[in-house]
Amino acid sequence: MKRLIFMLMLLFLTLIIAGCSGFAPNKEASSDSTSASSDTDAETTITFLHRWPNEPYKTYYNEVIAEFEEQNPDINVEQTTALNDQYKQKVNVIMGGDTPPDVFFTWVGKSFGDKFINDDIALDISSYYEEDKEWSENIMAQEPFMKDGKHYGVPLYTDSKVFYYNKNIFDQYGLEAPETWDEFISTLQTLKDNGETPLMLGNKAPWAGSHYLTAVNQRMVSQEVVEQDYTTPEFTDPKYVEALEKIEELSPYFNDSPNSVGHEEARNFFLNEAAGIMFMETFEAPYLEEASFEWGTFNFPSITEGEGSDSGIIGAPEGFMVSKKSENPDAAMKFLKFLTSQPMGEKLMKEVGMPSSVIGAVNEDTASEKEIELTNMIAEKEYILNWIDQGIETTVSKPYMDGVQMLISGSKTPEEIMEQVLAEAEKVE
Amino acid sequence: MESLERSTNLPNRPDQSNNSKQPNLRLPPKNDISKKKKFNAGKIGVAFVSLILFIYFIAIAYPLFWMVINSFKTTQEIFTSSWTLPETWLVSNYIEAWNLGVSTYFFNSVIITGFTCAITVFFAALCAYGLSRFNLPGEKTLLLLVSAGLMFAPQVGLIPLYELSQLLGIYDTYWALILPYAAYRLPLAVLIIRAYFLSIPKELEEAARIDGCSNFGVFMRIFLPMSIPILFTAVILTAYFAWNEILFSVIFIESEELKPITAGLLIFKDALRTDWGILMAGLVMSAVPLIILFIFAQKYFIRGLAAGSVKG
Amino acid sequence: MxxxxxxxxxxxxxxxxxxxxxxxxxxxxxxNFGYSFFEFNSFNPEKLFVSFENYIELFRDPIFYTSLKNNLMYVAISFIFQVLGGLVLAAILEDTIFRKVAPFLRTIYFIPVLISMAVIGILFTYIYNPEIGLLNAFLELIGLGNLATGWLGSTNTAIFAVIFVSQWQSVGYAAMLYILTIQKIPQELYEAATIDGAGKIKQFLYVTVPQSKEMMFVLSIYTITGSFLVFNEVYVLTGGGPSNASQVLSTYLFDKAFVDMESGYASAIANVMLILTLIFYFIQGKIFKTGEE
Known part of the structure; x- marks a missing residue:
């Protein structure tokens, strides 16, 4: 026994001596940097927090960072990552800490981006926009990252959402991509009658359902009212109830208990031909390249009785901010500008299918026909409504999204949900 | 002491220890009818109980078995036939899981658990020694302060602990887990070690003193070596906690490279949503060490579990 | 000197x-006690004194009551399965009839105790999966296919699905502790009971149960406080969802502190948990004292 303990101790000592750096609070420990050599001569280290720990994005960021470090041997970039839902949970903890990352990912809207701006987390980077016009004038969708005419972030790409459908299944039943709500419902009914799962939804994390909500609200409620409610939430328009009824109308066509399936999991099922249609983000197109079936996309169908836009789309740009506590804002901006440079934007489109915010990055060399189509769709639309889970106050969006979960499982009515949303909206000053 | 010995024999208790029970079983059923009926009823009862034991066995073993067989499959195969044995046994899943991060998490868990155990047991032994040998003024109060520590769950101090770790500059280092883990495990360790120290005869200590040992010398040369079994129990108690803890490991460590296996697996799961076979392999690898430790150190383990409520 | x-x-x-x-x-x-009277978050470290505002809000918060209800459900079910079921299981395993298989079963039943909830939780998200999960497939196999549902995704079943996983892990632990206790019961007591004509069930009720009283008590306290503090299972399996249906105090505390950034409010939740557990510890202390007298 004595010997065992002695050996254990010896083992630990060896481990320490072998230089495990996790005991010291310096950030070297978390180094994910790709080249060992750059560590030695790097003078500045910047930390980079984003939400893509998974492939193919992981490789993309590793490569981009390696290239950046090669071009800037005096700067060392270290990344920390957490996937989507984990990220939402983590980013608050990390940004509230004493040593937040220099560059961090953010959505736009009240839940994240605005909060970082208002709570003095994000650095005002207007001067960098001014200094380097050649770079900044080549960036689309800057506005959501601004407040009072000042810049607080750089958009990486613009995300949107469309229905992806399995052409094999559609052909089998002689179906075509629907354009109106009625066509949509009859398509779903045909699929259902033939024993297929019409719509795949993974709503374990309720943001997935909230995208349906965003879309039906856009169709049903007039643009003016919606935009008003995104600024100061009231949600008194009776059309909001009707919008929820539209989701209710869809619920028989979803897979079994969508609330117990995660979104990524649902996408897996869709890729395995378990369903005819799935509502997915435009940047998810690369996953479909692996699919064994032909696929197509269509926009959320128009609704005749709606007072909103028939053709608008939902989505928002996503991008990065620099932390106000950053000790190396120049190096951080250098990296950010590198990320949003023409070649990196093209690489982003080509390798991971994200429609870069860099003007002209999406072209015939970098994107497939379908992807260009999707990107153009985003670029052409004038009315892009931000995701409701990002766009409005979290205190209001939470019961709203939870309500949609309950609506889908049939345990709450549209009226009950709106009642709760109204109650929360009233509390917002 | 005697009772401890008995319990330590438990896991592979040899048949003869049941000798005393044997006569009960052999009571010959008397020849009257009523007894015979009862015997039949008993048989049905046994059958029923056996069935329940069997169902419970399946309920425990089958999910584990399912995890193991699916860890050798491709995602496609899990998807289409998760019930059957794999067509080809993909050992590569294990290699891939190991390389994709499990090795790092594993290493971190070993370090964190090791240091937590070392600190907890050494500090606890020192404290137990101080509280059992010197008749210190205020000993009762101090002892109470230690035992009261048992009542506080880590959750309750979560926010101040988070701030404290920032303040001490240990946030996002191994220490951010090691120190709180040790602190919350100390009360139990002190109490069980102290109980053991109290049973060490004074004469031994006095003999050592005559040989010129200092207090610390007595501690190092007499108390520690004599208490190795109980120290080992304390180590196991602490290791069990540190290896399985989730809440702190999710909050206090930010860098993926420093995460222990619990928090790491949650990330691993996210990053591998599409590679279930590899994920299952990662799960199996994370589960195996404690099971092996259990098999080799059953008696300490069970005594440890009996010594205090270990979980949470 | x-x-x-x-x-x-x-x-x-x-x-x-x-x-x-x-x-x-x-x-x-x-x-933390002090913090519960302030409003603040880690973005805005300036603390605003609100006196009992957090508590008042908490006692009006329906999610708080859902959490509390779920914790109580946890207490009740864990008590039945672990404190009572564990004893029955231990008595069965210690019975001479099962002597041959008992050591093997004991080890198998104990294995889940050794596996981290992170592993078990991830495993069970697949077992509960409505599309490929074992549970629904099994139900279909035995002709109960209409019971199949998305266990973790339905507001009615989520908390029970989570509680079940806890029992799956912990019954073996309780049983193991009871086995240690039962082995210390003097054999003469059983012999005397047999002579008095007591069957197995009566032996259990009149010998095993009274002799295991102390362990039952220790386990009760342990199970009850553990159920009020439960975090891991819920965090890994459902994160409190869907729509907060499986929220418990610990996960709600976590959400409030680190997702919604309402640190003061979270501190108030923590204090409620503290008080709840302290109550049970004091009961334990009281009863133990009176037991000694």
Whole structure:
């Protein structure tokens, strides 16, 4: 026994001596940097927090960072990552800490981006926009990252959402991509009658359902009212109830208990031909390249009785901010500008299918026909409504999204949900 | 002491220890009818109980078995036939899981658990020694302060602990887990070690003193070596906690490279949503060490579990 | 060497432990108590004194009551399965009839105790999966296919699905502790009962149960406080969802503190948990004292 303990101790000592750096609070420990050599001569280290720990994005960021470090041997970039839902949970903890990352990912809207701006987390980077016009004038969708005419972030790409459908299944039943709500419902009914799962939804994390909500609200409620409610939430328009009824109308066509399936999991099922249609983000197109079936996309169908836009789309740009506590804002901006440079934007489109915010990055060399189509769709639309889970106050969006979960499982009515949303909206000053 | 010995024999208790029970079983059923009926009823009862034991066995073993067989499959195969044995046994899943991060998490868990155990047991032994040998003024109060520590769950101090770790500059280092883990495990360790120290005869200590040992010398040369079994129990108690803890490991460590296996697996799961076979392999690898430790150190383990409520 | 100096030297043995306890156990709890009267978050470290506002809001918060209800459900079900079921299981395994298989079963039943909830939780998300999960497939196999549902995704079943996983892990632990207790029961008691004509069930009720009373009590307290503090299972399996249906106090605390950034409110939740567990510890202390007398 004595010997065992002695050996254990010896083992630990060896481990320490072998230089495990996790005991010291310096950030070297978390180094994910790709080249060992750059560590030695790097003078500045910047930390980079984003939400893509998974492939193919992981490789993309590793490569981009390696290239950046090669071009800037005096700067060392270290990344920390957490996937989507984990990220939402983590980013608050990390940004509230004493040593937040220099560059961090953010959505736009009240839940994240605005909060970082208002709570003095994000650095005002207007001067960098001014200094380097050649770079900044080549960036689309800057506005959501601004407040009072000042810049607080750089958009990486613009995300949107469309229905992806399995052409094999559609052909089998002689179906075509629907354009109106009625066509949509009859398509779903045909699929259902033939024993297929019409719509795949993974709503374990309720943001997935909230995208349906965003879309039906856009169709049903007039643009003016919606935009008003995104600024100061009231949600008194009776059309909001009707919008929820539209989701209710869809619920028989979803897979079994969508609330117990995660979104990524649902996408897996869709890729395995378990369903005819799935509502997915435009940047998810690369996953479909692996699919064994032909696929197509269509926009959320128009609704005749709606007072909103028939053709608008939902989505928002996503991008990065620099932390106000950053000790190396120049190096951080250098990296950010590198990320949003023409070649990196093209690489982003080509390798991971994200429609870069860099003007002209999406072209015939970098994107497939379908992807260009999707990107153009985003670029052409004038009315892009931000995701409701990002766009409005979290205190209001939470019961709203939870309500949609309950609506889908049939345990709450549209009226009950709106009642709760109204109650929360009233509390917002 | 005697009772401890008995319990330590438990896991592979040899048949003869049941000798005393044997006569009960052999009571010959008397020849009257009523007894015979009862015997039949008993048989049905046994059958029923056996069935329940069997169902419970399946309920425990089958999910584990399912995890193991699916860890050798491709995602496609899990998807289409998760019930059957794999067509080809993909050992590569294990290699891939190991390389994709499990090795790092594993290493971190070993370090964190090791240091937590070392600190907890050494500090606890020192404290137990101080509280059992010197008749210190205020000993009762101090002892109470230690035992009261048992009542506080880590959750309750979560926010101040988070701030404290920032303040001490240990946030996002191994220490951010090691120190709180040790602190919350100390009360139990002190109490069980102290109980053991109290049973060490004074004469031994006095003999050592005559040989010129200092207090610390007595501690190092007499108390520690004599208490190795109980120290080992304390180590196991602490290791069990540190290896399985989730809440702190999710909050206090930010860098993926420093995460222990619990928090790491949650990330691993996210990053591998599409590679279930590899994920299952990662799960199996994370589960195996404690099971092996259990098999080799059953008696300490069970005594440890009996010594205090270990979980949470 | 003066007496004082010697004493000081002796107190030094206690110093490391007490330093750790004060810093990481007592200090946070004290500070947390104070925090519950303020409104703040880690973005805005300036603390705004709101006196009992957090508590008032908490006692009006339906999610708080859902959490509390779920914790109570946890207490009740865990009590039945672990404190009572564990004893029955232990008695069965210690019965001579099952002597041959008992050591094997005991080990198997105990294995889940050794597996981290992170592993078990991830495993069960697949077992509960409505599309490929074992559970629904099994239900279909035995002709109960209409019971199949998305266990973790339905507001009605989520908390029970989570509680079940806890039982799956912990019954073996309780049973193991009871086995240790039963083995210490003097054999003569059973023999005497047999002579009096007591069957197995009566032996269990009149010998095993009274003799295991103390362990039952220890396990009760342990199970009850554990159920009020449960975090891991819920966090890994559902994160409190869907629509907060499986929220418990710990996960709600976590959400409030680190997702919604309402630190003061979270501190108030923590204090409620503290009080709930303390109540049970005091009951334990009381009963143990009276037991001694």
């Amino acid at each position: 003066t007496v004082l100096k010697r004493r000081l030297g002796q107190y030094l043995y206690l110093a490391p432990t007490f330093l750790m306890l004060l810093l990481f156990v007592y200090y946070p709890i004290g500070v």
